[in-house]
Amino acid sequence: MLNKYARAFFTRVLTPFAAFLLRRGVTPDAVTLVGTAGVVAGALVFFPRGEFFWGTIVITLFVFSDLVDGNMARQAGVSSRWGAFLDSTLDRVADGAVFGGFALWYAGAGDDDVLCAVSIFCLASGQVVSYTKARGESIGLPVAVNGLVERAERLVVSLVAAGLAGLHAFGVPGVGILLPIALWVVAVGSAVTLGQRVVTVRREAAEADAGGGTPRGSEATS
Ligand SMILES: CCCCCCCC/C=C\CCCCCCCC(=O)OC[C@H](COP(=O)(O)O[C@@H]1[C@H](O)[C@H](OP(=O)(O)O)[C@@H](O)[C@H](O)[C@H]1O)OC(=O)CCCCCCC/C=C\CCCCCCCC
Ligand SMILES: Nc1ccn([C@@H]2O[C@H](COP(=O)(O)O)[C@@H](O)[C@H]2O)c(=O)n1
Ligand SMILES: [Mg+2]
Numbered sequence: 001m002l003n004k005y006a007r008a009f010f011t012r013v014l015t016p017f018a019a020f021l022l023r024r025g026v027t028p029d030a031v032t033l034v035g036t037a038g039v040v041a042g043a044l045v046f047f048p049r050g051e052f053f054w055g056t057i058v059i060t061l062f063v064f065s066d067l068v069d070g071n072m073a074r075q076a077g078v079s080s081r082w083g084a085f086l087d088s089t090l091d092r093v094a095d096g097a098v099f100g101g102f103a104l105w106y107a108g109a110g111d112d113d114v115l116c117a118v119s120i121f122c123l124a125s126g127q128v129v130s131y132t133k134a135r136g137e138s139i140g141l142p143v144a145v146n147g148l149v150e151r152a153e154r155l156v157v158s159l160v161a162a163g164l165a166g167l168h169a170f171g172v173p174g175v176g177i178l179l180p181i182a183l184w185v186v187a188v189g190s191a192v193t194l195g196q197r198v199v200t201v202r203r204e205a206a207e208a209d210a211g212g213g214t215p216r217g218s219e220a221t222s
């Protein structure tokens with residue numbers, strides 16, 4: 001949903017900044033790499049210590065690089081298969097760090113086994129949700145569904161909640177509950193999204209197989 005409705009807005013807002021970086025000789029790949037490093041550092045330095053406010057601020061400063069890199073590549077006319085691969089692969093790394101950071105907090109000083117497990121479920125299910133699309137497309141299917149909770153939703157819901165929960169450290173009462181709520185929402189939403197994508201791939205695969213088309217890709221039927 002956010003990908004559909006918010007992307008156009010952020011493209012407009014970030015285009016001048018992307019153009020500025022290109023003029024300074026910065027490459028889209030550099031933005032992809034630095035952005036991912038910033039998200040990973042923000043998540044793994046701050047979240048395991050329960051410093052959710054500062055962790056979220058650092059991550060937010062870097063996570064928008066994921067919208068800037070593609071914007072730069074398109075403006076410069078250098079969009080490439082390598083860039084697409086790098087972007088998607090490093091998205092998985094960044095997501096792993098964010099939800100891994102939550103899991104480390106709950107496994108340590110946060111001391112909550114259930115929320116640790118929910119965080120790990122968010123991490124794993126998010127990766128599988130993305131994999132369904134990548135694998136479906138690799139065997140020549142359109143995978144014409146995005147589902148309830150895509151990556152943008154997973155990040156926005158969990159980071160907004162983490163940022164607000166972090167205000168607890170500044171004396172704001174009652175905000176600590178927001179992060180557990182968000183993690184449960186992302187976990188349930190990811191499970192629903194996984195179901196939506198699997199059902200779609202099953203239908204598309206049945207239609208393609210019935211049509212007698214040859215599956216694309218060397219491993220298509222493995
Ligand atoms: C006093 C208050 C304290 C609270 C502070 C909180 C402030 C911070 C709050 C929120 C910040 C969260 C921002 C998160 C933005 C995430 C943007 C982003 O990275 O989106 C990525 C997404 C997908 O990009 P790709 O096409 O490159 O990725 C594909 C995707 O990963 C697929 O995965 P799947 O969906 O299938 O699981 C893969 O299949 C595919 O391989 C991969 O290529 O981009 C979008 O979706 C575009 C829309 C982005 C919408 C962003 C909305 C932001 C909303 C609120 C922003 C709040 C701004 C606050 C600024 C504060 C500054 C300090
Ligand atoms: N280093 C990069 C990063 C991205 N691309 C291209 O942009 C597409 C992703 O666009 P986003 O707006 O989601 O970032 C990606 O599929 C590539 O075509 C690139 O070339 N190099
Ligand atoms: Mg990107």
Ligand SMILES: [Mg+2]
Pocket residue numbers: 066087088091
């Ligand atoms: Mg990306």
